[in-house]
Amino acid sequence: MDTQYKLGTNDIMVVIGSYSKGRLLQESGNEQLCAARERLKKLPFLNEIFNNFEKYHDLYYKVGKNKVFISCRPRLHGLNEIGYPQLLETLEDSLKKFDINSWQQSPYREFIERLTNSDYYISEGAVLEIIAAYDIGRIIGFDKLSLHPKLRNGKVGDVLVIWQGKQLFFELTSLTRREATRKVEGAFNQLAEYLSSRCIAQ
Numbered sequence: 001m002d003t004q005y006k007l008g009t010n011d012i013m014v015v016i017g018s019y020s021k022g023r024l025l026q027e028s029g030n031e032q033l034c035a036a037r038e039r040l041k042k043l044p045f046l047n048e049i050f051n052n053f054e055k056y057h058d059l060y061y062k063v064g065k066n067k068v069f070i071s072c073r074p075r076l077h078g079l080n081e082i083g084y085p086q087l088l089e090t091l092e093d094s095l096k097k098f099d100i101n102s103w104q105q106s107p108y109r110e111f112i113e114r115l116t117n118s119d120y121y122i123s124e125g126a127v128l129e130i131i132a133a134y135d136i137g138r139i140i141g142f143d144k145l146s147l148h149p150k151l152r153n154g155k156v157g158d159v160l161v162i163w164q165g166k167q168l169f170f171e172l173t174s175l176t177r178r179e180a181t182r183k184v185e186g187a188f189n190q191l192a193e194y195l196s197s198r199c200i201a202q
Contacts, residue, residue: 033057036072043088045095050116066116067123091127094134098147107148107156129172133159136170 033056040047046068053069071081071088100108114126137145140161149160149169159170 030057032073032076035074036069039072039085039088043092045092045100046088049095049112065120065123066118067120067127068115070120087127087131090131090134094130097134097137097142098130103148125173129158132172136161 033053036056037052040050040052050068053072056069068088068091071084074080100111103111111126111130114122117123117126133145133147136159140163144162146160146162148156148158151157151169157169158172161168161170
């Protein structure tokens with residue numbers, strides 16, 4: 001006996017689509033990418049460095065953790081990231097003021113690798129370092145400031161400031177949360193040891 005059922009002309013077939021969470025997030029990420037690209041076009045220096053986020057198109061959504069990319073893209077609910085567009089505009093002005101395209105090959109390559117890194121904290125460090133130098137220059141005058149000065153040991157520093165006839169070398173860095181926590185814990189431990197020694201002495 002044939003038990004197979006065949007669809008008749010009055011039967012209705014419902015097709016239910018199934019999407020994984022990762023697929024939905026990827027599609028949402030692509031929409032954010034389109035918006036980020038449009039915003040990046042307004043920043044010529046950054047747009048050239050990041051090549052209009054070209055490589056981000058084929059990356060899985062979890063990889064796009066770069067500080068500049070995150071600052072450019074709108075959030076899922078449509079709001080802007082904190083600091084947009086002021087942070088990116090200041091970064092653009094910093095790159096322009098320090099004429100990044102005229103840098104020597106080694107400092108340029110090292111900085112660009114960090115700025116475009118997919119790790120949030122590495123890229124954030126590059127962003128904050130050059131903005132910090134830019135802020136120093138705006139306060140004391142850019143004629144008193146030099147980026148990547150050569151040191152006596154043959155290495156290259158971050159910033160040289162000429163102040164009241166003296167040369168001041170600054171190393172600019174950005175602590176990650178883990179590093180900052182360790183620094184704070186170390187300071188508290190030293191304070192605790194000091195207070196303990198004072199109590200014992202009394």
